[in-house]
Amino acid sequence: MRLPNGYGSVYKLSGKRRKPWIVVVSHGINAEGKVDREPIGYYRTRQEGLDALAIYHREPQYLAGNKKTFGEVVQEFLDYKASSKDISASYKASLRKLTPLHRHKFKHVTAHDLQLIMDSTTPSVSQVLKAAIKGLYKFAMMNSYTSTNLADALTPQAVDKSTLHYPFSPEEIHELWQHEGGFTADMALILIFTGMRIGELLTLKNSNIHEDYMIGGIKTKAGKDRVIPIHDAIKPIIQRYQSDKELFVSMSTSNFREHRWKNSGIPCLQKHTPHDGRHTCETMLNNANVNKVIIQRIIGHAGSDVDDSVYTHKTKEQLIEAINVLPTYK
Incomplete structure (x- = not known):
């Protein structure tokens, strides 16, 4: 059966080939006055070639994708x-x-x-x-x-279940307070009492730190540039590291994890990852019966319930009040 003019061609190439049938389409006349022809694929049978040609005319992008790396x-x-x-x-x-x-x-x-x-x-x-x-x-x-x-x-x-995140216990938080003043213990306490990700802490700008809250966050739309309330107990720690430099802490995540955290010499940190601080904050907020949407705002999680939209403009004061219900375990 003869194909319509301009529809394309399906013909068999000479020699022994695994896919001897070639499909060619034309794109009009080029600058040299010749028909601009383009092969779009090779097939085992004429029928496969005809099917491919039909797909090309129906969904040209499908066969265009065949050429992409x-x-x-x-x-x-x-x-x-x-x-x-x-x-x-x-x-x-x-x-x-x-x-x-x-x-x-x-x-x-x-x-x-x-x-x-x-x-x-x-x-x-x-x-x-x-x-x-x-x-x-x-x-x-x-x-x-x-x-x-x-x-x-x-x-x-x-x-491995042994690598899953789990919260610091009250006894372990108390242990961290005994090491307050040491860099790694201080950072761990900040993570626990703000719910920040380690990447958020290490990219925090000094200019975004205020008396009762910080502006920071990464990763998700709900997490970026959010208000992060500061627990009263860690205010002295944060003030200790503030400076006129751009970043609050200038260090890579891998350096913090592999050198500072693992080599801290603090027993409880060997049982946890930096992300466990964030998980601890969320767990303690839940245990204190803090409103779920307030928790999502502090942690930087997007709300999933329809009714959550009512709470999208929680004030800084509400977030600060919520974080300060957490026990310090000093």
Whole structure:
């Protein structure tokens, strides 16, 4: 059956080939007065070629995606997420793990390729990486680069329960107070009595520290540039480290974790991670029956209940009052 003029061609190439049928489409006349023709794929049978040509006319982006490299699609995805300001540092860092696949054609990357990379990371990173891959392939499907989300076939590594976050006990908080004045103990107490992430503390600007609260936060829309109330008990600690420098504490997260925290010599810190301070704050606020939305505002979590929208403009005074219900355990 003859195809309509301008629709494209499907014909068989000479020689022994695994996919001998080529599909070619035209894009009009070029500057040299010749027909501008472009092959869009090779197929095992003529019918497969005809089906591909039909898809091209129905969804040209689908076959256009066949030519893109994995790296090109990742970059498009990052640009898309950046434009909506909906991407975290950990999300971007996890996608960098996929760099070995960047030169491959996007359509040739398999779930097995992705699984091998996930298996080469830590359990916590593999959890984040699966979420990032799921978002990447959802974006690719939205742009008709693929019809399958390979993330559905991936299995992240199981997280060792011994590494899960759990709160400091009252006795451990008391132990930290016995070491007040030491840098790591002071930072741990700030994390516990503000609910900050370690990354938020290490990027906090001195200019954003006020008498009863700070302006800071990273990672999520709800967490960025939020009001972080200061518990009265840690005000002297914060004042001790304030200076005319830009950052409250100038140190990388890895340096703090690997050197300061692990080598602090404080027994209770060897059983915890810096993030446990944040978890401790949230747990103590819950135990004190603080309003859930107030807790979300302090911690920087987005509200999930419909009624939460009523509380989106809680005052600084309410947040400061809430943080000060926490017992100090001195």
